Amino acid sequence: MRKYPVGKSIRTKRAELLNPFWKILYSYISHVDREGEVTFLNYGYADDKKLKLQKEDEKNRYPIQLYHHVVQSVPLKGLDVLEVGCGRGGGTSYIARYLAPNSIKGFDLCRKAIDFCNRYYSIERLSFCCADALNIPYTNDNFDAVINVESSHRYSNMERFLDEVHRILKPGGYFLFADLRDRESVESLRKQLSSSKLKIVKEEIITRHVLNALDLDHERRIKLINKLAPKVLHWLTKEFAGTKETGLYKALAAKKKEYLHYVMRKN
Numbered sequence: 001m002r003k004y005p006v007g008k009s010i011r012t013k014r015a016e017l018l019n020p021f022w023k024i025l026y027s028y029i030s031h032v033d034r035e036g037e038v039t040f041l042n043y044g045y046a047d048d049k050k051l052k053l054q055k056e057d058e059k060n061r062y063p064i065q066l067y068h069h070v071v072q073s074v075p076l077k078g079l080d081v082l083e084v085g086c087g088r089g090g091g092t093s094y095i096a097r098y099l100a101p102n103s104i105k106g107f108d109l110c111r112k113a114i115d116f117c118n119r120y121y122s123i124e125r126l127s128f129c130c131a132d133a134l135n136i137p138y139t140n141d142n143f144d145a146v147i148n149v150e151s152s153h154r155y156s157n158m159e160r161f162l163d164e165v166h167r168i169l170k171p172g173g174y175f176l177f178a179d180l181r182d183r184e185s186v187e188s189l190r191k192q193l194s195s196s197k198l199k200i201v202k203e204e205i206i207t208r209h210v211l212n213a214l215d216l217d218h219e220r221r222i223k224l225i226n227k228l229a230p231k232v233l234h235w236l237t238k239e240f241a242g243t244k245e246t247g248l249y250k251a252l253a254a255k256k257k258e259y260l261h262y263v264m265r266k267n
């Protein structure tokens with residue numbers, strides 16, 4: 001069994017200190033957005049291909065394209081799929097509606113986001129629950145694929161999360177992952193992934209495509225902020241949404257942060 005370090009690193013402590021702050025913001029979105037205008041909480045993806053979408057999904061094109069890019073190398077048709085850190089369920093719903101898995105479950109730490117998902121979506125073989133990525137409430141060898149999009153940077157123990165993913169995947173199952181890290185943490189993420197029990201099948205830096213999406217999606221994000229957030233919180237919600245001129249946007253543009261995509265497999 002893997003041993004976890006007893007003393008906490010500065011990074012772990014910082015993540016834990018910031019956690020309540022982000023949790024408040026995630027809950028706040030569910031408080032103000034009762035109509036479901038915000039169903040994705042990621043920065044999106046844009047390359048030279050244009051994903052074919054139904055009319056009602058067009059407004060979420062770039063966040064959906066991120067999901068599409070993350071899962072596209074594994075045909076999910078007929079598989080049992082789990083999304084960890086599903087947020088407001090936009091990605092889970094996209095996979096359920098477009099990619100025909102046998103079943104798909106999504107879970108998130110944020111109770112209000114899960115309450116929203118349970119109210120908002122009614123799709124056969126799609127379900128949601130509230131849980132922690134570090135203590136996944138499913139038995140061993142349960143899923144053909146586990147998806148994790150832009151959530152792991154908030155986890156206080158990445159090694160433990162990867163052990164949990166390995167435990168609940170069936171042999172031969174896939175871990176489909178994307179997230180961002182500070183430049184100086186990219187190497188440590190690589191080490192965490194390569195020293196886990198999962199095998200790396202594909203590794204890709206997609207920062208350029210995420211930035212491209214933020215450019216193309218800028219107006220929509222600003223409109224949503226103006227509509228849903230009080231003026232006093234605009235600077236914070238812009239930072240959270242990664243609109244142009246924010247620290248987050250500039251850090252991606254200067255490659256002080258990188259956005260990474262991995263496909264991993266359980267032997």
Ligand SMILES: C[S@@+](CC[C@H](N)C(=O)[O-])C[C@H]1O[C@@H](n2cnc3c(N)ncnc32)[C@H](O)[C@@H]1O
Nearest residue numbers: 040041042085086087108109110132133151154
């Ligand atoms: C930036 S959002 C991304 C949500 C979704 N994947 C998407 O792309 O729209 C990050 C999500 O991770 C969730 N999260 C953070 N820590 C978590 C944990 N330990 N377990 C489960 N979910 C967690 C947050 O509540 C939040 O909904």
